[in-house]
Amino acid sequence: MVVNVCKHCQRQYISVTKGFCCSRCRDIDDMRFAQIKAYLKYYPNSSAYQLAESLNMTVYTVLKYVEEGRLQFGRGRFEQLEED
Numbered sequence: 001m002v003v004n005v006c007k008h009c010q011r012q013y014i015s016v017t018k019g020f021c022c023s024r025c026r027d028i029d030d031m032r033f034a035q036i037k038a039y040l041k042y043y044p045n046s047s048a049y050q051l052a053e054s055l056n057m058t059v060y061t062v063l064k065y066v067e068e069g070r071l072q073f074g075r076g077r078f079e080q081l082e083e084d
Helices: 022-040 048-055 059-068
Strands: 002-005 012-015
Touching: 022 048, 022 059, 048 059
Parallel strands: none
Antiparallel strands: 002 012
């Protein structure tokens, strides 16, 4: 058994494996991840800061998904926008 701390409500909970959110916050976690996934579908080279600003989340929330292994950094490239 492992004692974990929920990343959303900060409550401690016990589970068999290391976890990141409790059963009460699972729906919130799934909803936020679905928002991030949908955003990245349209804007694939977005930074954690851009995601957080656009989806009204903290950068910390976005980076926790990276820490969990649910999101990965890509090897995109930036292009300079041409002025008209």
